[in-house]
Amino acid sequence: MSNLHHPTMLPLPGGRRLGADETERHLSLLLEGAPLIRLRLERGPELHVHLQEVHDRPVGPALWAACYWLFARDCACQRLTWHLAERPDEALLSGLLTSAERPGEYVCERTMFWQLPQPWLxxxxxxxxxxxxxxxxxxxxxxxxxxxxxxxxxxxxxxxxxxxxxxxxxxxxxxxxxxxxxxxxxxxxxxxxxxxxxxxxxxxxxxxxxxxxxxxxxxxxxxxxxxxxxxxxxxxxxxxxxxxxxxxxxxxxxxxxxxxxxxxxxxxxxxxxxxxxxxxxxxxxxxxxxxxxxxxxxxxxxxxxxxxxxxxxxxxxxxxxxxxxxxxxxxxxxxxx
Structure with a gap:
């Protein structure tokens, strides 16, 4: 059985698997063993997520995978604040992210994330x-x-x-x-x-x-x-x-x-x-x-x-x-x- 707070692997519908190399301050996600996205984490009252590198284009699926991993890791986590150099148009259009007040900041809310129908349906x-x-x-x-x-x-x-x-x-x-x-x-x-x-x-x-x-x-x-x-x-x-x-x-x-x-x-x-x-x-x-x-x-x-x-x-x-x-x-x- 997967550890509730520290999953080492998350299967996805369709057969692929997410894995991770995670520390207190960094998260590197892998999809089927291949690098997907690398993040710097800033922990506090809210979790701030800084994008360092993405290996997938378009970037939307990689952002979704990171949100899923972080919400699955901690069921008490309600909100992720993303810091991105480029406007994430695909994620904004889908509702995965919403714009925050500060330029370059975007928010993923647990309550919105789980209303996205894919890939569950x-x-x-x-x-x-x-x-x-x-x-x-x-x-x-x-x-x-x-x-x-x-x-x-x-x-x-x-x-x-x-x-x-x-x-x-x-x-x-x-x-x-x-x-x-x-x-x-x-x-x-x-x-x-x-x-x-x-x-x-x-x-x-x-x-x-x-x-x-x-x-x-x-x-x-x-x-x-x-x-x-x-x-x-x-x-x-x-x-x-x-x-x-x-x-x-x-x-x-x-x-x-x-x-x-x-x-x-x-x-x-x-x-x-x-x-x-x-x-x-x-x-x-x-x-x-x-x-x-x-x-x-x-x-x-x-x-x-x-x-x-x-x-x-x-x-x-x-x-x-x-x-x-x-x-x-x-x-x-x-x-x-």
């Missing part, structure tokens, strides 16, 4: 889908994009020393494990979806054809361990119970593999799931969940990821707690590494 990111309002079953909402296929999110979790990723559920590939998970007594006590393979095939096929819901498989180091449903709240049965906005997303969650239970694992996959949903469409301002009101453990995990309980309410099938996490709160308190 890979090829699945297509930007904001055009907005066109339509009516479905009497509910007015934006037309939803075609659902993606394959892997939609990948990030190396430096705390666990493991990859956390999300891919879309494929019925032929995942039906047996979904059936096994739903029929486990622990999962069944909350989901109440026990059934046969054919019943679960019908359940998943219905969701696959529903533009409102995206079914996902969560993986650690590419090994499936969990099932998630991400839905557009405006068209969902939850909408009458709160003031749902056009791009709110909701989540249903289950962990199927016993060895991947525990607070440290939940912190990893839950933050990854929420991160994906906020990146998937930058217009999404809230992620909501509605666990059973007596599911104290799940509600506790949601509280730990900065969700708050807005109220309890009654679905036809359960007493639920309405848990809400706003985009600003998530990124302002972002503990991703």
């Amino acid at each position: 890979g090829e699945s990111f297509s930007g904001s889908y055009p907005q066109q309002m339509i009516i479905t079953d009497g509910k007015r909402h934006p037309r939803r994009p075609v659902k993606p296929r394959g892997e939609v999110y990948r990030r190396f979790d430096a705390r666990l020393g493991a990859w956390v990723s999300l891919r879309t559920l494929e019925i032929e590939q995942d039906l047996t494990r979904f059936n096994r998970w739903q029929n486990s007594p622990r999962v069944a006590s909350f989901w109440q979806e026990e059934g046969s393979l054919e019943q679960h095939r019908e359940y998943l096929s219905t969701l696959q054809n529903d533009p409102r819901v995206l079914t996902l498989i969560g993986c650690f180091d590419d090994q499936p361990f969990a099932y998630f449903e991400a839905y557009w709240a405006k068209e969902d049965r939850i909408a009458p119970f709160y003031d749902a906005e056009n791009y709110d997303r909701g989540i249903h969650m289950l962990v199927g593999e016993e060895q991947h239970r525990g607070p440290h694992k939940v912190a990893s996959w839950l933050s990854a799931l929420v991160h994906y949903l906020f990146l998937d469409d930058p217009r999404t301002q809230r992620v909501v969940a509605e666990p059973r009101a007596d599911n104290a453990r799940m509600i506790g995990h949601l509280h730990n990821q900065c969700f708050h309980c807005a109220k309890e309410f009654d679905f036809p099938h359960k007493r639920a707690a309405l848990m809400i996490l706003g985009r600003e709160r998530f990124f302002d308190r972002c503990g991703l590494m």
